[in-house]
Amino acid sequence: MGGYILRRVVQSVLILIGITFLTFVLLYLIPADPARQIAGRSATAQTVENIREQLGLNLPFYQQYFRYLTGLLQGDLGRSYLQKTEVGALIWSRLPATLLLMVGAIVCELVIGLTMGLVAALRRNTATDTSLMVLSFVGVSSPQFVIGILLLYVFSVQLGWFPIGGYGTFMHMVLPSLTLGFLGAGWYSRMMRSSMIDVLRQDFIRTARAKGLKRWQVLFGHALPNALLPIVAMIGIDIGLFMSGIVVVESVFGWPGIGQLAWQAIQRVDIPIIMGVTLVSAFAIVAGNFLADLIAPLIDPRIKLR
Amino acid sequence: MKKTVLAGVAALLAATALTSASALADDIKQGGSMIVTYKDDVSTLDPAIGYDWQNWSMIKSLFDGLMDYEPGTTNLMKDLAEDYTISDDGTVFTFKLREGVKFHNGREMTAEDVKYSLDRVTNPATQSPGAGFFGSIKGYDAVAAGDATSLEGVTVVDPYTVKIELSRPDATFLHVMAINFSSIVPKEAVEEWGADFGKHPVGTGAFSLDEWTLGQRLVFKRNEDYWRAGVPKLDEITFEVGQEPVVALLRLQRGEADIPGDGIPPAKFLEVTKDPQYKDLIIEGGQLHTGYVTMNVKMPPFDKLEVRKAVNMAINKDRVVRIINGRAVPANQPLPPSMPGYDDEYTGYPYDPEAAKALLAEAGFPDGFETELYVYNTDPNPRIAQSIQADLAAIGIKADIKALAQANVIAAGGEPDQAPMIWSGGMAWIADFPDPSNFYGPILGCAGAVKGGWNWSWYCNEELDKQATAADSMTDPAQKAEREEAWRKIFISVMDDAAWAPVFHEQRFTMRSERLGGPDAIFVDPVHIPVNYDYVWAKDVQ
Numbered sequence: 001m002g003g004y005i006l007r008r009v010v011q012s013v014l015i016l017i018g019i020t021f022l023t024f025v026l027l028y029l030i031p032a033d034p035a036r037q038i039a040g041r042s043a044t045a046q047t048v049e050n051i052r053e054q055l056g057l058n059l060p061f062y063q064q065y066f067r068y069l070t071g072l073l074q075g076d077l078g079r080s081y082l083q084k085t086e087v088g089a090l091i092w093s094r095l096p097a098t099l100l101l102m103v104g105a106i107v108c109e110l111v112i113g114l115t116m117g118l119v120a121a122l123r124r125n126t127a128t129d130t131s132l133m134v135l136s137f138v139g140v141s142s143p144q145f146v147i148g149i150l151l152l153y154v155f156s157v158q159l160g161w162f163p164i165g166g167y168g169t170f171m172h173m174v175l176p177s178l179t180l181g182f183l184g185a186g187w188y189s190r191m192m193r194s195s196m197i198d199v200l201r202q203d204f205i206r207t208a209r210a211k212g213l214k215r216w217q218v219l220f221g222h223a224l225p226n227a228l229l230p231i232v233a234m235i236g237i238d239i240g241l242f243m244s245g246i247v248v249v250e251s252v253f254g255w256p257g258i259g260q261l262a263w264q265a266i267q268r269v270d271i272p273i274i275m276g277v278t279l280v281s282a283f284a285i286v287a288g289n290f291l292a293d294l295i296a297p298l299i300d301p302r303i304k305l306r
Numbered sequence: 307m308k309k310t311v312l313a314g315v316a317a318l319l320a321a322t323a324l325t326s327a328s329a330l331a332d333d334i335k336q337g338g339s340m341i342v343t344y345k346d347d348v349s350t351l352d353p354a355i356g357y358d359w360q361n362w363s364m365i366k367s368l369f370d371g372l373m374d375y376e377p378g379t380t381n382l383m384k385d386l387a388e389d390y391t392i393s394d395d396g397t398v399f400t401f402k403l404r405e406g407v408k409f410h411n412g413r414e415m416t417a418e419d420v421k422y423s424l425d426r427v428t429n430p431a432t433q434s435p436g437a438g439f440f441g442s443i444k445g446y447d448a449v450a451a452g453d454a455t456s457l458e459g460v461t462v463v464d465p466y467t468v469k470i471e472l473s474r475p476d477a478t479f480l481h482v483m484a485i486n487f488s489s490i491v492p493k494e495a496v497e498e499w500g501a502d503f504g505k506h507p508v509g510t511g512a513f514s515l516d517e518w519t520l521g522q523r524l525v526f527k528r529n530e531d532y533w534r535a536g537v538p539k540l541d542e543i544t545f546e547v548g549q550e551p552v553v554a555l556l557r558l559q560r561g562e563a564d565i566p567g568d569g570i571p572p573a574k575f576l577e578v579t580k581d582p583q584y585k586d587l588i589i590e591g592g593q594l595h596t597g598y599v600t601m602n603v604k605m606p607p608f609d610k611l612e613v614r615k616a617v618n619m620a621i622n623k624d625r626v627v628r629i630i631n632g633r634a635v636p637a638n639q640p641l642p643p644s645m646p647g648y649d650d651e652y653t654g655y656p657y658d659p660e661a662a663k664a665l666l667a668e669a670g671f672p673d674g675f676e677t678e679l680y681v682y683n684t685d686p687n688p689r690i691a692q693s694i695q696a697d698l699a700a701i702g703i704k705a706d707i708k709a710l711a712q713a714n715v716i717a718a719g720g721e722p723d724q725a726p727m728i729w730s731g732g733m734a735w736i737a738d739f740p741d742p743s744n745f746y747g748p749i750l751g752c753a754g755a756v757k758g759g760w761n762w763s764w765y766c767n768e769e770l771d772k773q774a775t776a777a778d779s780m781t782d783p784a785q786k787a788e789r790e791e792a793w794r795k796i797f798i799s800v801m802d803d804a805a806w807a808p809v810f811h812e813q814r815f816t817m818r819s820e821r822l823g824g825p826d827a828i829f830v831d832p833v834h835i836p837v838n839y840d841y842v843w844a845k846d847v848q
Contacts, residue, residue, distance in 0.1 A: 033713060040357045040435030042738060042748070045758055046450060047437055050430040084350040084504050085520075093520040157556055164560070165553045166546070167522060254549045256521035264346050269713075 008293070012286045019282045020072065020275075024065050027271045034081050034271060068275075077279070078272035080265075087276035091258055097167060098257030101180060101250070102242050104173050106235060108181025109188055114231075116185065117192020118224075124197060132189065139186030144245050148179040148252035165254035176253040180245050184238055188231060195227040202226075229300045236292025240285035336528070338844025339542035340564040340822060342837070343554040347521050347547045350504030353489035354427040354434040359736075360567065362486060363834040364545070367526065367538070369489035369509030372401050372420065373480050377834070377841045378827025380594075380644065380740035382480055386415065386490060386510065396475035396781025401483075403466045407533045409492045410514040417468040421460050422493045424470075425449070428457060436487030439738070442476040475779040477789060481739040484833075512538040512840040521548055526839075539824070539843035555817070564819040565829075565837060572686070575631050575815070584817065591814045591830020592644040594737035596637055596745070599679075599694065599807040600719070600728045600762040607677075608726060612669035614804035617727075618655040619662040620701045623809050626693050630686050633815060637808035640745055640797050644832055647742035647793035654801065654808070662701045674702020680718055680725040682732040683709040691729050694809075719762035728762050729809075735760075740832060742793035746774050750800055765805035770796050821845050 035052035036043075052058050056067060071078060077087035113136075120132040152175060156164045166172050199205065200223055208218045246259030254260070258277050265273035297303045350356050353365045366374075374385035384390070387401040407415045427434045428449045440446055445458025459471035472479065482488060495508035507515055512534070513526035526543040546563070551571035555578065557563040570578055570588070578584055601608040601617060608614055623636035638654025641647055666674060679698075681691040688709045698705045705727065710718070712733055718725040737744045748754040752771050754761030777792035800806070816829045816836060823845045828838040 033717075036713070036716075038433060038435070041734070041760065042357075042438050043435050044438045044441075044450075045756075047430070047433075047435070048758075051433050054431070054433065079501075082349050083347065084352070084355060085502070090520060097521075152553075160560075164556050164562070165549060251550065254553055256548050260548055261347075261521065268346075 005294075008290055012290060015286055016279070016282060017069075020069065020279060021065070023275055023278050024068060027274060028061060028064070030269065030271070037269070038081050072279075077276040080270055080273050082265075082268055082270045083273065087272045090261060090273065091276055091280055094256055094258045094261050097255060098246055098250070098259065100173065101176055101246065101255060101257055102239070104177030105180035105184065105242060105245075106238065108177045109184030109238070112181065113185035113188025114192050114228075116189035118196060120189065120193045121196035121200070122219075124193075129193075133193070136186040136189040139182045139189075141186075142182075144179055144183065144248045145252055147182055148176070148249055151175045151179055152252065165252075167254070167256050172253075176249050176255050179252070180242060180249045183245065184241060188234075191231055191234070192227065195230055196223065199223045199227045232295070232299055234292070236288040236290075236295065239288035243281040243284055334536070334539055334823070334843045335848055336536070336539055336843075337541050337847035339540055339544065340819075340842060340844065341544045341546060341562070342565045342567045342839075343549045343557065343563050344545060344547045344567040345550055345554075348518075348524060348545065351507040351515065352504030353486045353491065353507075353509070354423075354432050354436070355504055356486060357435045359835045363831070363837060363839060364524075364526075365486045365489065365507075366511070366834050367513045367543075367839045368507050368511040368515060369486070369491070370407075370511055371484055371486075371488045371490065372403075373484035375484060375740070375833045377838050378825055378831050380646070380832050382484060385484070386420075387483075390480075392781055392783075394782075396477070396779060397472045399470045399472070399479060399483075400463070401468050401470070403468065404533060405466055407510050408531050409495070409510050410508045410529065411492060411495060413492060413494075415490055415492070415510050416465040417462040418465070419490050419492060420468045421457075421462050423490045424460050424488065425456050426491065426496065427487050429455060434487060436485065436738075439482050439485060439487055442472045442474055442479060442482075444471045444473045446473070475781050477778045477781045478739070478741045478743050479781070481741045481744075485739050513543065516542075523547065538840040540839075543839055558817060558819055561819065564822055566817060567836060569836070570815050570817055572631065572633075575633065578817070579815070587817050587820065589816050589818065589826045589829045591816070591827070592642065592832065593812050593814050594642050594645055594740060594832060595812045596640055596642055596730075596735060597634070597690075597809045597812065598637070598640070598730050598735075599809060600725075600730065601805070601807070602722075602726050602762065602764050603805065604722050604764045605726045607669065607671060607675055610669045611804060612665045613671065614807075615655065616662040616665040616669070616701060617698065617703070618804050618807045619658045619665070620697045620703070621694055621807055621809060622657055622697050624657075625697075626690055627810055629689055629693055630810075634810035634812045637810050639801055640750065640806060640808055641742055641793075642737075642811045645737065645740060645742055645745065647790045647797065649794050649798060652798055652801070655804070659697075659700050666701060666703075671702070674704065676704045676706070677726045678708050679705040680708045680710065680715050680728040682712050682715050682729075684712075684732060687729060687731040690731055690809075694729065716760075717758075719760070720758040722757070722764055725762065730762075734762075742790070742797070743774065743778050746793075746796065750805060763805045765800070765803065767799070767803065770799055773799075818842075823848070 035048050035057055038051050039048045056064060080087055080090060083090060116132050116136060120129045123129050155175060156162045162171050162175050205218060205223055208222050246257055247263050250257045250259035251263045258280065261273060262277040344360055348361050351361060351365055351368060353369045356365050370386045372385060372387040373382055375381060376383050386404055386407060388404045389402045391400045403417060409415055426432055428437050428440050428446060430450060430452055443457050443459045445454060448454040449457055461469045463469050490510060492508055496503050499506045505518060512529055512532050514529050516527040517525040524545040528538055528541045551566060551568045552574060554563060554566040555571060555574055558566055579588055601614050603609055627634050627636055639649060639652055679691055679695060681687050691707050695705050695707055715728060716733060719728050735749055748760045750761060750765060751774060752766035752768060755764045755766045773792060773796050777789050780789040814830050818829055821844060823843045824841050828841045831838040
């Protein structure tokens with residue numbers, strides 16, 4: 001167990017370093033000159049040259065990368081070219097909003113997904129089952145910006161039940177959480193359905209029935225906990241899915257999280273912010289997977305870590 | 307039509323300003339608040355650094371300079387300077403400062419602050435994108451090169467008098483003293499916050515920054531001690547950021563916001579402007595902007611005047627304007643109509659494909675030729691380029707469209723032999739201050755026709771450069787009309803050489819909620835872009 005954790009930590013660190021290298025190369029190759037960007041259109045050639053020198057942009061590639069890594073090890077993500085602020089501070093100030101949205105999305109996907117899967121499993125091969133599975137298919141395959149804009153249009157603009165985007169109250173949270181959670185709900189409903197069907201076929205369920213337990217006792221006391229096992233372990237992996245979703249969902253709903261920060265930075269080629277958000281997301285994904293692996297044996301003793 | 311209405315408003319404003327500096331202020335009660343929305347977070351509120359149209363007017367509300375403009379117009383007026391004198395040779399400006407003006411931190415502003423602010427903005431360590439505007443101040447070169455930290459030409463005569471010596475006569479210098487980069491900042495606050503001064507701005511302006519939650523909102527509060535009586539009108543302005551323009555518009559329609567700072571989104575433009583419900587809430591204004599096609603005079607066949615004239619006559623400008631839903635007016639000269647020096651009588655080259663074809667034949671290209679048209683790859687620019695491409699094809703010029711990222715187009719334009727034609731949309735040129743010289747030097751003068759420059763036509767006419775220098779040496783205010791006339795001639799000469807094909811001048815469209823009051827002109831202020839926040843008032847407190 002201890003050896004396994006150590007091995008995984010080393011692996012994770014190597015993956016993260018690899019990601020810094022890849023993003024750095026990609027962004028280095030982008031033909032946008034940061035010095036010119038900072039200097040603006042009225043700057044003289046001398047001003048541009050000055051800025052290039054102050055930022056170390058005239059150094060060779062490996063030196064620039066090394067400077068970046070050194071800063072990173074000291075917890076310095078660099079300074080935004082256009083926002084004129086520490087990238088760390090920008091991300092830190094927006095992290096709570098993103099975490100809140102993720103919690104909301106997890107609640108949504110679990111409640112919707114598990115309910116759908118459970119109902120579908122119990123009504124297997126009926127019209128209810130088929131329509132629920134079609135719905136889950138739609139959830140999995142619809143682009144999030146379509147769902148987001150649709151929800152926004154129907155529930156905020158037409159019906160006026162929710163505010164049109166923004167941040168602050170519980171009502172602000174509902175639509176973005178639904179949008180972000182809908183994709184996961186599709187996955188969960190399918191997993192829940194097949195997992196439940198499997199469990200219901202097992203011998204211990206028949207035994208429970210035979211000893212005279214009521215139907216709901218069998219279902220919630222015996223079947224459900226067993227069916228949930230493989231699913232709970234998935235939540236860690238979800239964080240990775242969310243990281244790609246928040247860029248879209250936060251932009252549609254004007255949610256002040258790191259996804260929106262990334263989107264604004266990409267549009268204006270603000271390289272330090274793009275690097276910073278990519279790193280933080282990569283870290284979240286790596287950490288999420290790691291946690292999922294650690295939790296799995298706790299939930300299901302049959303799984304052993306080596 | 308709209309132009310005359312606007313001109314009328316401007317004249318009216320100028321007249322009220324003349325009769326009583328605060329005629330606007332007297333009848334309107336102060337109080338109330340408004341919500342302005344933006345898509346992007348505000349980058350910085352440091353006047354030495356901020357250089358985008360989102361923070362431009364915010365900075366003007368937080369800070370003051372020696373000079374400013376009458377609200378809604380391009381007419382200079384004194385701001386922190388109570389008075390000024392200009393020496394006869396136009397090289398020494400002496401400013402007498404207003405007494406008793408206080409920074410937001412309570413300290414009185416003095417001549418030392420003026421000197422400090424100018425030294426700071428020109429210091430290379432500040433990385434100000436506007437440092438180049440101060441090139442005419444004596445000692446600028448030494449500071450820019452890092453050999454000095456203080457401008458030799460700026461001297462504190464007494465606590466309320468500052469003298470600025472120039473190395474050459476500069477008629478635009480009062481405009482330079484009105485741009486954001488020359489705002490007066492307090493040394494102690496700049497030193498306290500260092501590079502983060504832009505997040506903790508302290509100025510003498512009509513508003514002070516009360517709250518800034520990154521990525522969410524900024525709140526401006528009325529400066530109770532503001533020296534100009536009756537200004538600003540509102541008690542509070544909330545800027546909510548992170549809102550897509552379409553969402554911002556919906557919120558305005560539902561009464562949740564007052565001004566969509568990014569304007570009316572193109573996708574909604576026709577729907578909103580055609581709706582009679584919003585007729586009185588939409589305000590149209592001119593912009594100091596020109597969209598043009600450059601033709602590189604160093605690259606054949608554009609070295610031939612006939613060819614450049616033919617291109618000018620081939621482009622159907624009305625159709626280009628239709629492509630962007632009429633959010634512009636066709637152009638016939640480099641200067642925009644609201645710029646002093648604009649020639650009302652000049653009609654430019656007519657749209658005449660037949661005559662254009664004849665000109666091409668005359669130049670030795672009866673069957674046309676092949677060339678390239680560079681364009682910035684975001685909507686609507688590629689569509690505009692396609693329209694121009696079709697026009698050129700009609701006279702036999704086969705132009706290949708090169709749609710690239712902004713930085714690449716700018717880089718190609720800055721090379722002497724790379725881009726034969728460029729459509730300027732999305733990149734150039736909006737004036738920094740309302741003076742014709744700002745439309746010449748960098749984009750049509752010899753100084754801009756260098757590697758990495760903005761003169762993408764590589765047009766360099768030394769005779770015109772001489773006339774430009776002469777015009778900018780007319781510093782006596784009595785020579786204003788003469789100077790404008792000189793500039794008018796320069797730009798018509800540029801058109802005689804057909805260095806550009808001017809296509810249109812963009813118009814700005816803003817919307818305001820029913821509960822906001824104020825003259826239309828301040829909502830499309832040509833200088834306090836996009837809105838002159840200081841003079842907006844709330845109807846619900848009247």
